[in-house]
Amino acid sequence: xxxxxxxxxxxxxxxxxxxxxxxxxxxxxxxxxxxxxxxxxxxxxxxxxxxxxxxxxxxxxxxxxxxxxxxxxxxxxxxxxxxxxxxxxxxxxxxxxxxxxxxxxxxxxxxxxxxxxxxxxxxxxxxxxxxxxxxxxxxxxxxxxxxxxxxxxxxxxxxxxxxxxxxxxxxxxxxxxxxxxxxxxxxxxxxxxxxxxxxxxxxxxxxxxxxxxxxxxxxxxxxxxxxxxxxxxxxxxxxxxxxxxxxxxxxxxxxxxxxxxxxxxxxxxxxxxxxxxxxxxxxxxxxxxxxxxxxxxxxxxxxxxxxxxxxxxxxxxxxxxxxxxxxxxxxxxxxxxxxxxxxxxxxxxxxxxxxxxxxxxxxxxxxxxxxxxxxxxxxxxxxxxxxxxxxxxxxxxxxxxxxxx
Numbered sequence: 593x594x595x596x597x598x599x600x601x602x603x604x605x606x607x608x609x610x611x612x613x614x615x616x617x618x619x620x621x622x623x624x625x626x627x628x629x630x631x632x633x634x635x636x637x638x639x640x641x642x643x644x645x646x647x648x649x650x651x652x653x654x655x656x657x658x659x660x661x662x663x664x665x666x667x668x669x670x671x672x673x674x675x676x677x678x679x680x681x682x683x684x685x686x687x688x689x690x691x692x693x694x695x696x697x698x699x700x701x702x703x704x705x706x707x708x709x710x711x712x713x714x715x716x717x718x719x720x721x722x723x724x725x726x727x728x729x730x731x732x733x734x735x736x737x738x739x740x741x742x743x744x745x746x747x748x749x750x751x752x753x754x755x756x757x758x759x760x761x762x763x764x765x766x767x768x769x770x771x772x773x774x775x776x777x778x779x780x781x782x783x784x785x786x787x788x789x790x791x792x793x794x795x796x797x798x799x800x801x802x803x804x805x806x807x808x809x810x811x812x813x814x815x816x817x818x819x820x821x822x823x824x825x826x827x828x829x830x831x832x833x834x835x836x837x838x839x840x841x842x843x844x845x846x847x848x849x850x851x852x853x854x855x856x857x858x859x860x861x862x863x864x865x866x867x868x869x870x871x872x873x874x875x876x877x878x879x880x881x882x883x884x885x886x887x888x889x890x891x892x893x894x895x896x897x898x899x900x901x902x903x904x905x906x907x908x909x910x911x912x913x914x915x916x917x918x919x920x921x922x923x924x925x926x927x928x929x930x931x932x933x934x935x936x937x938x939x940x941x942x943x944x945x946x947x948x949x950x951x952x953x954x955x956x957x958x959x960x961x962x963x964x965x966x967x968x969x970x971x972x973x974x975x976x977x978x979x980x981x982x983x984x985x986x987x988x989x990x991x992x993x994x995x996x997x
Contacts, residue, residue: 673968758801861890863889
């Protein structure tokens with residue numbers, strides 16, 4: 593009896609210790625962050641800070657007398673983006689899913705409000721911004737994220753209809769077309785194209801049938817072609833893109849200067865800070881055409897490094913989406929897939945524009961270009977992706993402990 597009592601006591605003590613250790617482990621794992629993803633984002637943002645400083649130093653000195661004013665502003669934007677990411681991370685994904693429809697309505701409202709004279713702020717002929725205290729906010733950046741949240745929820749709720757035929761695909765595509773039309777009215781054809789491609793990509797990943805995908809791609813291509821053919825300024829942009837050297841001092845000026853910058857970079861670049869094209873030759877050198885300055889100063893090596901960072905980040909996010917899908921968390925999976933697709937599409941478009949592969953679209957290079965709304969919203973969206981990782985990882989641990997199937 594004594595030996596039995598002793599063994600029971602030891603067993604109870606072991607169980608108590610295991611429970612205490614489990615609770616301590618849960619407390620230590622309360623904040624489950626994707627460290628490789630954070631390192632990749634940090635590397636891209638840091639490289640962006642360096643290149644924004646280099647590309648803007650001359651313009652900043654002329655405009656304000658402070659050569660580092662754009663660096664200071666970009667640091668403030670990074671801080672604001674990180675604060676937004678922390679707030680978004682604190683919101684459970686289940687809450688985001690329940691709010692998908694109100695968020696979509698908010699996205700549509702913003703895109704409508706910005707078109708109203710007196711409310712929407714026009715810059716260079718485009719009405720894309722809302723004037724907020726101390727800053728102009730580009731509503732398309734936030735509207736894109738809110739729309740893709742709804743598309744992800746639609747894919748979960750109507751998965752059977754989406755997989756069964758054209759009716760399940762037509763409804764979200766109609767929604768995307770309507771929001772894209774509002775963007776085109778600003779006009780912002782680049783943002784409309786990226787939104788439609790990304791949303792369509794999420795629907796395809798969710799199970800849309802291939803034959804309807806092909807039909808939709810052909811229809812969208814035809815619609816975009818008509819928009820270009822019946823719009824004078826878009827047609828001029830397309831003509832300049834096809835042969836920028838035909839008018840290198842007018843319609844082709846920006847692209848020819850970008851191509852000169854990229855060509856000067858060769859293998860190893862002219863050296864950090866030694867770009868010539870940023871000296872008032874290349875417009876928007878610290879913004880839309882930051883990649884051209886990077887190619888000039890860091891050469892092919894810098895270009896390959898930049899592309900590698902973006903591809904690695906996208907791969908990491910897609911791997912998270914697959915883990916979420918394997919765990920049965922489909923909404924989580926579609927959110928992550930949407931971010932990965934958007935990152936690749938917008939980076940491809942920006943780099944393609946800089947290299948003369950695509951017409952000028954006015955889109956920033958994600959996490960790198962100087963851009964208030966773009967940088968803040970992208971970092972906030974990363975907070976949502978980190979929340980997906982937090983919940984997917986936590987769910988895997990719970991299943992491993994046998995707490996739920």
